[in-house]
Each structure stands twice: as structure tokens, then as C-alpha cells.
Amino acid sequence: MRRITRLVGVFAVLTLGALTYASPASAHEERQTRELDGKGSVPVYRTDGPTILVCKTDKAAFDSKIAGYPAALKAENERLWQECQATGHRHVQEAVDAAKLPGTNIKILPGLYLEEPSLAEPNPACDATFKNAPKGKIYEEFAILTWDQQLACPHLTNLVAILGKKNLQIEGTGASREDVLIDAQYKKLNAVRADNSDGVYFKNLSVQRAEFNALYVMETDGFVIDNVMGRWNDEYAFLTFAVDHGLYTDCEGYGNGDSAIYPGAASNINKNNGHNVPRYAVEIKNCWGHHNTLGYSGTAGDSVWVHDSKFTDNTAGIATDSAFANHPGMPQNHAKFERNIIANNNVSYYKYIVDGTCKKPFKDRGYEQGVVCPAVGVPLGTGIINPGGNYNIWRDNWIYGNNYSGFVTSFVPGFVRNDNEFAQQFDTSHHNRYMGNRMGVSETGQAKPNGLNFWWDGQGVGSCWTPMKDTNIRTLPACGADELPSIGVHRYFGEPANTLKMLECSGYSSRGQNIPAGCDWYGEFGATGWFDRVEVRNATLGAIVLALAAIGLFFRRLRHSKAALAGLLIGLAGLVVGVFGTIEMGSVMHPIGLALYGLGFVLLGLALRKHGTRKLGTLTLIVAAFALLGAIDHGLIMIPYLSVSPALLRVITELIWVPWALGAIVVGHRVQKEIPA
Incomplete structure (x- = not known):
């Protein structure tokens, strides 16, 4: 048993190390931020106070x-026009710079705002700042600036820079949000950036065509994004980072390479709480993310409440994760998603990576015609991805029509996010609740099934699922009336096949134009045949090796034993059925295959012990025991309080059994004796 424990440790180190090298670079690189004190509040829309107007001059x-x-x-707009011509500004940045008093309102009249003064070449000092500042790993052409450098050179990366302004309200005066349009024309990293600007309020306008993000709120305590649209950006429509007391409401984002909505690294106010929390740092309601790679994403999206919103017709609907380095608030925790529609997320944009479209200059890619360049690799046809989240609640959502799976949940070892302490390798995917979601049913009651409802890698402590239909692991722990798991599951490692799959799938690179061939997440550009899938391929090859070793043992040492022949045939049948169970995720064939394989190896092990190969026979019985435990674990009930799955223990013992069996085949008996039936 001590040897098995050591092998588990070796497996862990190798797996974590591999994941470290395979993990993608961070999709969002920024300066180190301070921790907010949480003394702010969500700003309230104002109709009074000092007002500054912005308009153009073309009356027609x-x-x-x-x-x-x-x-x-x-x-009202005609009256404001007359006033603006006399006392107003022609560019949004000019109005921001003129706002000296906290509580100022900037009203932007209908029109297109290109902010030409912000596009001027930087002065020599700012040019030197850009050249000498550290560069990002993803956007190597853009510098990561300190706060002081942002103040000194606000337009190195930003079209409109709102820096250090307090309680500033920026509002379009049109009939709809499309009437006021701030357009970066792919000439700046961010179209609008609000940084250290507590109380900022954006309302009734649209922002578009940035090389990174349309509307960016950073290190700010108190903000509102109200009836704003963001579209056609290389990464995000709305990115808020290191914020507290935030509200997104009635927003829309589409055509973005990462996501429409990104509340990343929200204030980690609930890190020491259970499921009952005093408040959330960011609320998102009545928003719509569609036709992006992701409708919503949030690395370290802590203490975020998302409700009554829609995430439809993306590659994947939602991702909240701990899968990228250097985000404060890791691991991700305490997000709540309620009454959202997460549906039909089956739109593939990977062809634009493969055909080179996404290598073209931003302005030539065709974002306005529907092109999206996926910044991250996500499983096509998935409603929700949650790699590495804790204490998240998914309740009363409508999740339907997602062709791959409603949920994909997995753990993320700490190495991936540059946390190297041993305990942090197992600190994610715990205490999540999936309750009362309408899986495969639309809000109108129509049956629109997902491919699977739940795909889980098998790692985690204290999570539960209700309902539990159409899952890759058939024995998910149910949530009881007290919203706690009906049985205690304490798994610190995922199922080996699922961990292998996550490792393979993490090899996506948009800039490297790499789509993992063994992963079925990527539609026609990934694994399309069943044998192309890494988990099926390895299960098949493993079954072949085990089968050949068992056959060799039988003919070399046990060919006159009827019990051994029965064991061989039953074991071979189990291996075949198990492979088909791997092909068909969640199929009853998987536990049946394990049961047959285990039973067959029991007979083989007993025969080996009876006929003089006692140690190998004992090891064969151990393999059989873990296979039978796996059948129970996947077919009847997940075995409680077991820190590793029987599958992992079985794989480790098989790795010992196969060379031992091959040695027994090669050596054989010097004098072959007749074995009585």
C-alpha cells in the first residue's frame, strides 16, 4: 500500500507539471492592483449636478x-445642441478632462466619436515610457503601465482615459444606446478606460472596435454599466478588474474574441465565508452576451451575482475560473448564477484561427461581418465552464440546446496560476451547488436537450447536483433538502481519463494557431472520430495492452484451467465494453465493463495463485478489486470519503501489473506441467 501511495504522489506531480506547461498564458495582463477597502457603494443615477456637454458640429x-x-x-436634444455649440466640447476626452468636480455629469449628444486628438503620436517622454515598460506576453506590442505612467501618458493604450475622477456620470442623450457611438477603429488597446474612478456611471451609449477591450473599469470601488453596448473587440466588450460595488444592467455585447462580460478579480470579500454571504461585490442583471467566444467570463470572478440575463449563441455561454495566473483573489469563489438563460451556445469561430483570418491586422479581419477570433480555447457547444471554482451556486437557470454539455466542471492545480505550495494544488472545485436548473428545457417549456447535462472531471469536495440526469459520471452526489450533498465525497484527484482530456484540450493557442488534435472541443478542427479523442484512444490502447498480457498469461501458464479461460473471456468482454463506455460518455456500459473486467481478473488472479504464481495472482486480485470498486463508484454510488477514485488506483496497479505479467510470460515455467481442469 505504501508503494501505491508513492505512485499516487508521482502521478500528481507529473500531472500538475504537465498542466503547468500546457496552460495558456493569461488573457488579461495588468499592473499589480491594490486591495479595495470596500467602503464605497453602487452609484445611483443622477438627474442634477454640474453638467458638461459633448457634441459634433454637423447639424444635418x-x-x-x-x-x-x-x-x-x-x-430636449435640440435644446442641448444649441447649448453645446456655445459651451460644450467636441470630444469625450475633452469633457472628461474638464470635469474638475466630483459628481459631474457628462452628456454626450447623438453622433460618432472617433476622439482624433487621442490618436496623435506620443511625445518623446511617453514614447520612451512605452519602449521601456514591460510588455505583455499576449499583446507584446502594448506596454503594461504603472498608475503614474497611465496618468502621465493616458493615450498610449486608451482612446478615452478616465483616471482618478470621482462620481463621474457619462450618459448618451439619444433614444437608444446605438445613437452615441465611441469607436476606437482598432487604433487603441482600450476604447474607454476608467481607472481609480470610484462612483463612475456609464449609461445609454455604445463602444466598439478596440484591440483589447471596449469599456474597461479598473481598481474602482463603485461603478455602473447601464444600457451600454460593446461590440467587435478583439477580447472583451466590458472588462472590470479589481473592483467592488459594481452593477452591470441592461447591457449587451457581441462579436468579442473572449467575452461580452468579464468581471474578473472582483473584490474577494467572501473568501472566508460559506454559502451564506453578506453581499456580492458585483451584480449583473438583464444583460445579454451573444455571438462571442464566451457570453461571460471571469477569471477570479469572486463574489459576483449574475441573474435574469441571457448567454446565447456563443461558442460557450459562461466561464468562471481559476485557470490563469496573476489575478488577485485566486482561487475563484462565491459566484451565484440564478434565473439566467444559457442556451444554444454552438457557434464555432475556430475556422478563423485555422485559415489565418485572425493573423491579419485587426481592421482587416471582418469583425463587423461576423468574424470572431477566439482568444481562449473553450468546448464548442457548452453552456457553462467552471475550471477551478469554489462555493459557486447555479440555481434555477434554463440551460438547453448546448450540443456538447450543459456544464463542464474541472479542477485547476495551483501551478497553473503560479501558486506553488503543495496544499494549493488541490484547493479548487469544492463546495459547488447545482440546484433546480431546468436542464434541456427552455423557458417556454420546450424540450431542447443538451448533449450531456453535466461533465465533471471527478475532483472536488462537498459539491452536489440536482437533478442528475445525462451526466458523464453517473453517480453524482445529490443535493439534499438542506442544499448539502447527500453523501460526503472527498476527491482530491480527477478521474484519470478526464484529467488526461483536460490536459490535451488545454493546448489551444490562438496566436500559435494550435488546436489540439486529440480534443473534441473544437468541432471539425479537433477530434472528430471516436478514436481521435485522447481519452478513447488511450482507453483502447490500454485495453489492448491488458488484453494481450492476459492472453499471454493464459496460454503461457493457465491454458488448462477452465476457471482461467472463463476469467480471460469475461475480462476481455469487460475491456471491450469499457472502451465503448468511454466512447459514449455517461453510458451504463462503462460501469458494466468495469464489473466484467473485475470479475474476469478475479478468476485469473485466483487461477494464478492456485497454479504457482502467487504474487502475480495477488496483484491481479488487487487490480480486480479496484475495477469492481470503480464499477460501484460509477454505476451505483460514488464511494464516500475516498480521497482518490478507484480508477486512479486501478491505473496505477495496472502499470505495475503489465510489466510483471510480461515478465511471467517471457520467463514461463522451465518444466511445463499439465494443469488439471
């Missing part, structure tokens, strides 16, 4: 914009 274009407005709104 303005009149055309407002021609169809309701009478009162049209009259």
Missing part, C-alpha cells in the same frame, strides 16, 4: 439622427 447629421425621436426627447 444631427438632425437626421434625432428625426424619429419622440417629440419631448427631440426637443
Whole structure:
């Protein structure tokens, strides 16, 4: 048993090390941020206070914009136009710079704002700052600037820079959010950046065509994104980072290479709490993310409450994770998703990686015509991905029509996020609740099944699922009436095949144009045949090796034993059935195959012991015992309080058994004796 324990440790180190090298670089690189003190509040929309106006000068274009407005709104915009021509500004940045008092309102009249002054070449000092600042691993052409450097050179990376302004409200005055458009034309990393600007409020406008992010709120305590649209950006429509007291409401994002909504590294206010929390750092409601790689993503998306929103027609609907390095608040924890529609996320954009479209200059890629360049590799056809989250609640959502799976949940070892202490390798995917979700049923009651409802790698402590239909692991722990698991599951390693799959699938690289061939996440560009899938291929090859070793043992040492022949045939049948169970995720064939394989190896082991190969026979019985435990674990009930799955123990013992069996085949008996039946 001590040898098995050592092998488990070796397996862990090798797996974690491999995952470290395979993990993608961070999709969001920034300066180190301070921890907010949480003394702020969610700002409230104002109708009074100091006001600054922004407008253009083309009266004909303005009149055309407002021609169809309701009478009162049209009259108000005409009045503001006259005032703006006399005292207002022509660029949003000019108005921001003119806002000296906290509580100032900036009203932007209908029009297109290209912010030409922000596009001027940097002065020599800022040019030197850019050249000497550290560069990102992803966007090597952009510098990672300190706060002081942002203040000194606000337009090195930003079209509109809102830096250190307090309680600033920026509002479009049009009839819809499309009437006020801030357009970065792919000439700046961020279209609008609000940094250390507590109380900022954005309302009724659209932001588009940035090389990274349309609207970016950073290190800010108190913000609102209200009825804002972000589209056609290389990464994000709305990115908020290291924030507290935030609200997204009635927003929309589409055509983004990562996601529409990204509340990453939200204030980690609940890190020491269980499921009952005093408040959430960020609330997202009535928003819609569609036709992106992801509708929502949130690395270290801590203490975020997402409700009554839609995430549809993306490659994948939602991801909240601990899978990238250098984000404060790791591991991700305490997000709650309620009453959302997460549906039909089956749109593949990987062809634009393969055909080179995403290697073109941003302006030539065709984002406005529907091109999206996936910044991260996610499983096509998935509703929710949660790699490495803790204490998350998924309740009363409608999750349907996602062709791969409703949920994909896995653990993320600490090495992946540059946490190297041993205990941090097993600190994710614990205490998550999946309760009352309408799986495969639309909000109108129509049956629209997912491929699977739940795919889980098998690692984690204290999580539970209700309902539990159409899952890759058939024996998920149910949530009881007290919303706690009905049985205690304490798995610190995932199922070997599932861990191998996650390792293979993590090899995606957008800039390297690499799509893992053995992963079935990537549609026609990944594994398409069943044998192309890494888990099926390895299960098949493993079954062949085991079968050949068993056959060799039988003919070399046991060919006159009827019990051994029965064991061989039953074991071979189990290996074949098990492979088909791997092909068909969640199939009853998997536990049946394990049961047959285990029974067959019991007979083989007993025969080996009876006929003089006692130690190998004992090892064969140990393999059989773990196979039978696996059949129970996957077919009847997940065995409680077991820190590793029987599958991992079985694989480790098989790795010992195969060379031992081959040695027994090669050596054989010097004098072959007749073995009575």
C-alpha cells in the first residue's frame, strides 16, 4: 500500500507539471492592483449636478439622427445642441478632462466619436515610457503601465482615459444606446478606460472596435454599466478588474474574441465565508452576451451575482475560473448564477484561427461581418465552464440546446496560476451547488436537450447536483433538502481519463494557431472520430495492452484451467465494453465493463495463485478489486470519503501489473506441467 501511495504522489506531480506547461498564458495582463477597502457603494443615477456637454458640429447629421425621436426627447436634444455649440466640447476626452468636480455629469449628444486628438503620436517622454515598460506576453506590442505612467501618458493604450475622477456620470442623450457611438477603429488597446474612478456611471451609449477591450473599469470601488453596448473587440466588450460595488444592467455585447462580460478579480470579500454571504461585490442583471467566444467570463470572478440575463449563441455561454495566473483573489469563489438563460451556445469561430483570418491586422479581419477570433480555447457547444471554482451556486437557470454539455466542471492545480505550495494544488472545485436548473428545457417549456447535462472531471469536495440526469459520471452526489450533498465525497484527484482530456484540450493557442488534435472541443478542427479523442484512444490502447498480457498469461501458464479461460473471456468482454463506455460518455456500459473486467481478473488472479504464481495472482486480485470498486463508484454510488477514485488506483496497479505479467510470460515455467481442469 505504501508503494501505491508513492505512485499516487508521482502521478500528481507529473500531472500538475504537465498542466503547468500546457496552460495558456493569461488573457488579461495588468499592473499589480491594490486591495479595495470596500467602503464605497453602487452609484445611483443622477438627474442634477454640474453638467458638461459633448457634441459634433454637423447639424444635418444631427438632425437626421434625432428625426424619429419622440417629440419631448427631440426637443430636449435640440435644446442641448444649441447649448453645446456655445459651451460644450467636441470630444469625450475633452469633457472628461474638464470635469474638475466630483459628481459631474457628462452628456454626450447623438453622433460618432472617433476622439482624433487621442490618436496623435506620443511625445518623446511617453514614447520612451512605452519602449521601456514591460510588455505583455499576449499583446507584446502594448506596454503594461504603472498608475503614474497611465496618468502621465493616458493615450498610449486608451482612446478615452478616465483616471482618478470621482462620481463621474457619462450618459448618451439619444433614444437608444446605438445613437452615441465611441469607436476606437482598432487604433487603441482600450476604447474607454476608467481607472481609480470610484462612483463612475456609464449609461445609454455604445463602444466598439478596440484591440483589447471596449469599456474597461479598473481598481474602482463603485461603478455602473447601464444600457451600454460593446461590440467587435478583439477580447472583451466590458472588462472590470479589481473592483467592488459594481452593477452591470441592461447591457449587451457581441462579436468579442473572449467575452461580452468579464468581471474578473472582483473584490474577494467572501473568501472566508460559506454559502451564506453578506453581499456580492458585483451584480449583473438583464444583460445579454451573444455571438462571442464566451457570453461571460471571469477569471477570479469572486463574489459576483449574475441573474435574469441571457448567454446565447456563443461558442460557450459562461466561464468562471481559476485557470490563469496573476489575478488577485485566486482561487475563484462565491459566484451565484440564478434565473439566467444559457442556451444554444454552438457557434464555432475556430475556422478563423485555422485559415489565418485572425493573423491579419485587426481592421482587416471582418469583425463587423461576423468574424470572431477566439482568444481562449473553450468546448464548442457548452453552456457553462467552471475550471477551478469554489462555493459557486447555479440555481434555477434554463440551460438547453448546448450540443456538447450543459456544464463542464474541472479542477485547476495551483501551478497553473503560479501558486506553488503543495496544499494549493488541490484547493479548487469544492463546495459547488447545482440546484433546480431546468436542464434541456427552455423557458417556454420546450424540450431542447443538451448533449450531456453535466461533465465533471471527478475532483472536488462537498459539491452536489440536482437533478442528475445525462451526466458523464453517473453517480453524482445529490443535493439534499438542506442544499448539502447527500453523501460526503472527498476527491482530491480527477478521474484519470478526464484529467488526461483536460490536459490535451488545454493546448489551444490562438496566436500559435494550435488546436489540439486529440480534443473534441473544437468541432471539425479537433477530434472528430471516436478514436481521435485522447481519452478513447488511450482507453483502447490500454485495453489492448491488458488484453494481450492476459492472453499471454493464459496460454503461457493457465491454458488448462477452465476457471482461467472463463476469467480471460469475461475480462476481455469487460475491456471491450469499457472502451465503448468511454466512447459514449455517461453510458451504463462503462460501469458494466468495469464489473466484467473485475470479475474476469478475479478468476485469473485466483487461477494464478492456485497454479504457482502467487504474487502475480495477488496483484491481479488487487487490480480486480479496484475495477469492481470503480464499477460501484460509477454505476451505483460514488464511494464516500475516498480521497482518490478507484480508477486512479486501478491505473496505477495496472502499470505495475503489465510489466510483471510480461515478465511471467517471457520467463514461463522451465518444466511445463499439465494443469488439471
